[in-house]
Amino acid sequence: MKKAWLWIGLGIFALSGSVGAGLQWWSPEENKNDDAGVTIPILMYHHIGNLTVLEQNTRKADWSVTEENFNEQCELLVENGYTPVSMEQIHEALESGEGLPGKPVCITFDDGWREQYEIGLPILEKHGLTATFFVYPGPICESEDEKSGYMCWPQLHKLVDGGHDIQSHSWSHPHLAKIPAELARVEMESSRRALEEQLGITVSSIAYPFGDHNEQIQRMAESAGYTTAVSCYAGVTQSEKTRMHLRRITVRYADTPQDFLRKLEIGR
Numbered sequence: 578m579k580k581a582w583l584w585i586g587l588g589i590f591a592l593s594g595s596v597g598a599g600l601q602w603w604s605p606e607e608n609k610n611d612d613a614g615v616t617i618p619i620l621m622y623h624h625i626g627n628l629t630v631l632e633q634n635t636r637k638a639d640w641s642v643t644e645e646n647f648n649e650q651c652e653l654l655v656e657n658g659y660t661p662v663s664m665e666q667i668h669e670a671l672e673s674g675e676g677l678p679g680k681p682v683c684i685t686f687d688d689g690w691r692e693q694y695e696i697g698l699p700i701l702e703k704h705g706l707t708a709t710f711f712v713y714p715g716p717i718c719e720s721e722d723e724k725s726g727y728m729c730w731p732q733l734h735k736l737v738d739g740g741h742d743i744q745s746h747s748w749s750h751p752h753l754a755k756i757p758a759e760l761a762r763v764e765m766e767s768s769r770r771a772l773e774e775q776l777g778i779t780v781s782s783i784a785y786p787f788g789d790h791n792e793q794i795q796r797m798a799e800s801a802g803y804t805t806a807v808s809c810y811a812g813v814t815q816s817e818k819t820r821m822h823l824r825r826i827t828v829r830y831a832d833t834p835q836d837f838l839r840k841l842e843i844g845r
């Protein structure tokens with residue numbers, strides 16, 4: 578019943594969010610906060626699959642990688658000594674200044690697309706890597722048999738069992754800074770609660786849909802129980818001051834291995 582209520586309350590936003598997911602992009606502004614911090618590359622992935630030549634010239638190339646490139650990027654992480662860390666490890670390290678491996682990396686996937694499970698997970702497992710999946714409960718289906726572009730709850734359970742991290746991406750993927758504040762609060766709180774109840778995990782981090790946020794949204798995210806949040810700002814330098822808008826690396830379709838290694842170092 579709780580879920581049904583949420584759907585009524587958020588229906589219109591759910592619709593706009595689902596349609597917009599993957600089709601729009603919040604312009605990645607430069608983060609003006611250049612405080613000294615620690616280097617923690619947080620990689621941002623969305624789709625894994627091939628694009629047509631036409632699509633390769635659209636913004637879709639900003640959030641897609643081929644299966645081959647993703648596999649190669651995982652290989653590069655292992656060969657270059659990177660160790661995957663969770664958002665909670667990042668939070669603890671930003672607070673205490675310690676606890677991270679020599680070369681940390683956080684591999685993140687947004688939106689909960691099913692190919693992340695079907696294509697991405699076997700590649701991660703092959704390389705012994707773990708990742709963080711920022712998902713929004715709105716479109717998550719009950720069973721693998723349901724035709725859906727999104728993962729289902731049993732698949733998310735399997736990710737948790739495999740040592741991967743599930744975190745929040747709001748309830749229905751709206752532009753949080755553009756909807757009424759009260760709805761933004763419900764979006765963030767209901768997502769965290771639903772993921773925790775369904776999966777028996779602690780959810781402490783949120784990826785703002787489209788990277789859309791402002792200082793009010795950051796404060797509301799903290800009140801909603803999140804201790805870190807990730808943005809679409811480019812960079813690898815993270816600090817306690819920026820823990821509610823951590824920088825991420827956009828891995829693009831056309832990125833070469835050299836591009837990928839450079840981005841791990843400097844974020845772009």
Ligand SMILES: [Zn+2]
Pocket residue numbers: 598599687688746750786787
């Ligand atoms: Zn998203």
